[in-house]
Every structure is written in C-alpha cells, then in structure tokens.
Amino acid sequence: MELRERLQGGRPVVTGEVRSDSFADLKDRIHQAVISDLGPRLYNESLSATSLHEVVMADIRNRLAQERGLAIADRDRLVQEIADDTLGHGPIEPLLQDEAVTEVMVNGPADVWVERSGMLHKTPIRFTDEHHLRRIINKIVAQVGRRVDESSPMVDARLPDGSRVNAVLPPLSLTGPLLTIRKFSKQRWDLAGLVANNSLPSQAREFLEACIKAEMNVLISGGTGSGKTTLLNAMSASIPESERIVTIEDAAELRLHQAHVLRLEARPKNIEGQGEIPIRDLVRNSLRMRPDRIIVGEVRGAEALDMLQAMNTGHDGSLSTCHANTPRDAIARVESMVLMAGIDLPISAIRQQISRALDLLVQIERFGDGARKITSITEVQRMEGDTVTLQEVFEYQIDRTHTETGGSLVYTGLRPSSDKFAKHAIALPRFMDQHRFGPDRSGFGSDRSGGGLAERVADRVAAQTAAQAAQTVAAGARQLRVDGRRSTR
Secondary structure, eight states, X not given: OOHHHHHHTSOOOOOOOOOOOTTHHHHHHHHXXXXXHHGGGGGOTTSOHHHHHHHHHHHHHHHHHTSSSOOHHHXXXXXXXXXXXXXXXXXXXXXXXXXXXXXXXEEETTEEEEEETTEEEEXXXXXXXXXXXXXXXXXXXXXXXXXXXXXXXXXXXXXXXXXXXXXXXXXXXXXXXXEEEEOOOSSOOOHHHHHHTXXXXXXXXXXXXXXXXXXXXXXXXXXXXXXXXXXXXXXXXXXXXXXXXXXXXXXXXXXXXXXXXXXXXXXXXXXXXXXXXOHHHHHHHXXXXXXXXXXXXXXXXXXXXXXXXXXXXXXXXXXXXXXXXXXXXXXXXXXXXXXTTOOXXXXXXXXXXXXXXXXXXXXXXXXXXXXXXXXXXXXEEEEETTEEEEEEEEEEEEOSSOGGXXXXXXEOSOXXXXXXXXXXXXXXXXXXXXXXXXXXXXXXXXXXXXXXXXXXXXXHHHHHHXXXXXXXXXHHHHHHHHHHHHHHO
C-alpha cells in the first residue's frame, strides 16, 4: 500500500459525485503523486513552513509542466489549488485566509456558505466530490489527534489558529459530510475594541473592568454564535499580569496574553472507547495547580457543580460562559447542569450555592443585522425565599425615536451591592455616584447633580407603593360592585 493510501485510510465508496471541474482528475492524480513522492518531508518538523511551501510548489510546477495543452492561467490556478489541497485545507483555504469571513459552512461538496458581518452568503466554491471533502475533514481532525469515521461520525476539533471545527459524517448526516468552521479572529479583542465596535458603551466598559479587578465571578450567557467567547477573551484582557490563570476548554479557543497562563483541553474517548478526560476532571485538577483565576470556556454539563464549588472556596475572579437567552434563564441553566452531576441536592441548596458563587451575569445577543451587542449586565444578589434575586445594573433600551440605531445599553441607576469592590479597594466608576434618573429613565437626564442611591431607591419604592395602592383601590371597587349586585338580587 502506498503512503497516500495509508494517510487516507483507503477511498470509501461514495455517492453523489460532483466532478464539475474539468481538471478534477488531473488535480487528483498530481495531488496523489506529490503525497507519494514527498511523503515524510511533508511532516518534517525541521523544515520551516516557508521552505516546505516552496518545495511543494516547485514539485507541482514540474509535474504540471509535463502536461500538454494547459494555458498559463489554468496552470497557475492548478498550482495554487493543488498546493492548498496538499498543505492547506483544499478549496476552503482562501476563505480561511479571508479576515472578513467569520464562519465557513460546508453542507456538501457543492454547497459552501460563509458568514460575513453576521450575514450568510453562498459561495461558488466546490469540492471535487465527497471523497475530496472527507479527505480534508480527516486532515483537519488528525492535526489535533482526533478521528472521525462511520464508527465515530461526529467530532469537535480546532485549527492551529484556534478556529473551532465541527464535522458530521453519514449515517448521522443524510446529505453527506458536513463541516462547520467558526474562525478565530486574528485580531485580539479587548473591551476598548468592543466599545469601538458599538458592542457596548464606554460606561459599561468601565464597570466591567472594575468588576474584573475586584475579582467578581462572572458568567457570560447568550445564544450560539452571539460572541460569548469573544467577550470572554475581551474581559480576560483586563486581568492583571501578576495573576496565575488556568483556562479549561473542550476545544482550545481562548488566547490570553498574560505571562502566567496554563491552558488545559478536554480529551474525547479513543477508538477503544477509553481515555476520555472531561472538563469536570480538569476543573477538579485545576484546584491543585494554585490558580488565582479559573476560566472555563463553556459550561455544558456536570462540571457546573465543580465550578460553583471552586468559586465558593476562595477562587474568586473566575469567568465562564453558558447558553441561555436571558440572565434569569442562565441561573436556571446552571441549576439543571448541577443536577446532571448525579448528586441528590435540594433545589434550595443549589440556588444557595449559585447566589454565593456568581456575582455578575453578562448577556450578549446577535441581532438580525448581524450585530453582536451586550444587552444586560445583571448582579446576582442574595436569596429571598427560594428565589435568587437579580439586580440589573445595565439594561438594553430600544430607541423608538431613531429606529435605525435599534437601541443601546444604558445604566439603570442601581449601584452594585457586592462588597468585593471595597475588599479589593476598587473604586466604582464615577458616573455611578453622580447618576440620577432622567425623565426617560435612561440615565442621561438633564439633572445629573446629586441624586444619591437612597433618593433613587426611595423614588422607586414610592412608585411601587402607589401602584400597589391603586391596585388595592381597584380591587375594592370591583368587590363593592359584586356585593351590590348580590344585594339587589
């Protein structure tokens, strides 16, 4: 058996051949010849990426020079396409190099889509056939020591730059191999960059930076593709350089630039169904690594219990993300994930742990126009009965006078009650001391002087008392009408 056959594991029998490219057979033949001849040199670590690229390009040009009837333009295009197949990721390599593309979705050999600025666009890019697509998928997952085939038809992996990869093969996929790549941005976002991108206002940035420095435990929630990991990266940039950070992920995506960062990645089962190391085990092990902060890329299951226990045992300043539509839903999600640990705990005990472990919930959403914005910053407070009380510090308000802007995140006027700011000698942003509600309750009213917390709370309590009194009067009037009708009868 030749080297190329061992690398590819044999060519599977596939259906739905695409082969609309008139040069498909030529490209396949030269690609196989390059792999067979260069063989081990393709994986020689002593060769730099530039040297290897030059060797492969020269070999491809020599082989194409022996083919007759090729135009110069076709020959140059074939050189690049065969090189992408050999060293890169085939036809989608230009998409992965395009910084404007944030996601690549391959629904089949002839159906490739991309996401640009939050919107989906179909591309003319095509794979030769299903075998070609599966070869690229196998190459991607092999780079991180994982496998995908009919016995294990689903896989999560990553590219060398941190981009997240998901692949699904038949028989789970009824339309052939599926490949989804969520690209890792080469630009390292921080909170200042999110302000410039209109994802959050400058006041919210000041508050979040103060929360990170005060070592508040933060949970970021949002839907799929809403930007949770990007926000987590941005917030982690505010962590002081002197702290020891442990990151735990299912597929490594976080890129922290502090000096003392330890990166852990979960491991799936091997071909024998053994060797799995889940995130939960990594969270437990991280407690023995003397971390100042623990960052869990995404909480999806029973590891939520270990994360809460870590937050409640002196590991303040931890950050994580989860899937949820609202801050209240995020609390419910954490509850359900703790129950997945298989430990028989009463709901009241779980909620008590949540209220003591989490300090802040940050909600992020993706809008219809592709924009990703923070829509709520909520403080987790004490328990009242069996309910975890939440206080929204920033809320998203729709601008009905300028519908083209949609809305914005505004300060509600409520100061956070956490004692961690005083404990770490972190001053709250000045606008929280100077704030007073405006006529539209947006926090940008004409009267910005005075208006302390006691006055704002008193105003709100008075308004609630008046509303309750009005409801009582209305209920009394209804009861009088009912009594009157009964007496008439």
